[in-house]
Amino acid sequence: MKRFFVMLALGTIASLGYVSQEVEAVKIGYTIRKQEETKVLFLDRARALKYNIARLKAPNTLEKRLTAQKISLQAPKSWQTLVMSSGKANTRASEPSLFSQPPILTRLFMGTAQAEAKES
């Protein structure tokens, strides 16, 4: 009789444990679902942001914005630009002998390549 009651108690405890685990699993499931929804929301937002970045980087968009702001950029003249070989920054960039001088009148109104290179 005693053994019967012990078995009954153990069985009850096991059943309760099982039910409790099931309830816990369902609860965790709800939490996972919520977090998945949040993840999807953030992924959707990330996609939208990627789209916005790509749109802002589009050459046409940039040109339109420059036009709208009346910013007229021109290709730099040969005396304004330098190209470094092998992608290594050349430490001699500021040496005056390496640059041809801009036209005399131009020098009055704008910086020279040396000045701009130093600033950068």
Next chain:
Amino acid sequence: MEGGPKAALFILSEPKLSRTRLFVIFSFFLATLLCLIVRLGFIQIFKSSRYLSLAENQSRAVIEMPPARGRVFDSKGNELALDVRLESLYSVSREVKDKAAVADKLAKILGVDRAVLFEKLSRDKMFVWLARKISPSKADAIKRLKVSGLAFVKESQRVYPKGETACHLVGFTDIDNNGLEGIELMYNSFLKGVPGWRMVQKDAKQRELISKQLELVPPVDGYNIHLTIDEVVQSIAERALAATCKKRNALGGSIIVLDPKSGDVLAMAMYPLYDLNNARNSKPEHRRNRAITDLFEPGSVFKVFTLSGIVQEKIMALDDKLNCEGGTWAVAGKVLHDVHAYGAMTLREIIEKSSNIGTVKAAMKLGAVKLHKYIRDFGFGSKSGIGLAGEISGIVPNPKNWSRSSIINIPIGQGVAVTPIQLASAFAAIANNGVLMKPRLLTHIADSEGKIIQSYDPEVVRQVISKESALQVRAVMEGVVSRGTGKKAVVPGFKAAGKTGTAQKLLPNGTYSHDHFWASFVGFVPYDEPKIVVAVSIDEPHPVYYGGEVAAPAFSTVASEILAYWRISQTPIPGQIVRNGGAKLGVAPVVQAAQ
């Protein structure tokens, strides 16, 4: 004692009645129980599957998992087409109480007709779409209304971050994300992916029980398409084309930029443009890919192919002279004219000055059959194989069907019809030492992990003319730019080569128009080591219509900007600083590293 016997009788008869009643009651319950058992047995044995499926329908659900549509990239990995997920609004109309008021509020937020919304809300249905793929701000505004019976579901929306850039090439999709034009249509089967699904168990509130997921078939996302075009080159071409068409009052036009070595299409610009994000509101004629569907008589640009045949067959040397009859020559029942009155000129000068008479005389020496062979070998009269829907073959009549005047028309680009992509491709063959390459638009197709599913390698079609012949033709084309009709195609700092063309359009009555022209220029640069072939075709420019005036400057602009963007001129000597001649779009940094 009076009532004694009666009472005794009553006492004696009551147990008898009780037993009867008990028997009846017992029998009733027994019968009921038997009925229930029989019914239960019937349900368990014969109806079990039906009730089981009803129960499963209540607690289980199959949820479709849509795949992400593949993206379209340019050669530098910039996204030209991708998906974002937007909310779509639907109603369970039976649950919407004040339908008129709800329709009013929704009409204000969505900016659609109130009557249409009211009609949708009035339908006695469980599911009615009210608005699909609406902006997040509108969705938020509707959510704030807290109207019962309205609900949202997320759907993928195809978006094009570059807007108009490469619109004719990329194409667009319908509301269900099926490709309708361009790459989106041609490669729809690769892009769309395969939907997946999962079977789940739901609780009483119809919430999904993740721990009870029964079956899962994951979706397979669409493959990504990698194009050969470069978005910067494409926008350079589009900008130059739009400026030319506006300046010259043209109906439209196209500019194609090819890499002659590989046949890669670096840009395929068309005008007019349309916004891919608003494609439904564009005119169908604006959506036509002119590069593969415009059929026109090429005019003088075609003389290059006549020359190629003559040089390859060694019919004449470049310095051999022909009499150009002072600008007018009666032949085969027709009178042939030149723009200027020329006397005797060398073959080189004939092409440089674009003399019709000289070209026809030289072509007559080559003969119809050989001329036809070279035209066909350069790819005219057959599809280029670029892999876009709607490409046409063009028209190159067989010599058997040539009329008496064909030999004076065809060598100068009349009586044949070509597409811009055929022209570009054929000129690329000359720039590529006589080797015709198949125009390539895709480099590869990859899955979402980057694994290459299909690769498209450059494809040689055939060697049309020998390298030596090609070099001779190139030399003549260089003369066209430096001394001839294409002086406005000069690219500062580079030697360029090309050929101008001005062709009268054919009228419906079969005669040539004197008011409607195709202006074209096709050329390549740098002359010594061609990096790009640029084909410019302008439809009905006016009042100025000469290829050398209309199309050649566009070639110069496009070629200059592309070379500056690529910094072609800046081949640095290792370890030394060299000066730069230009920069990309005028926004390049002052000090730059060579690539």
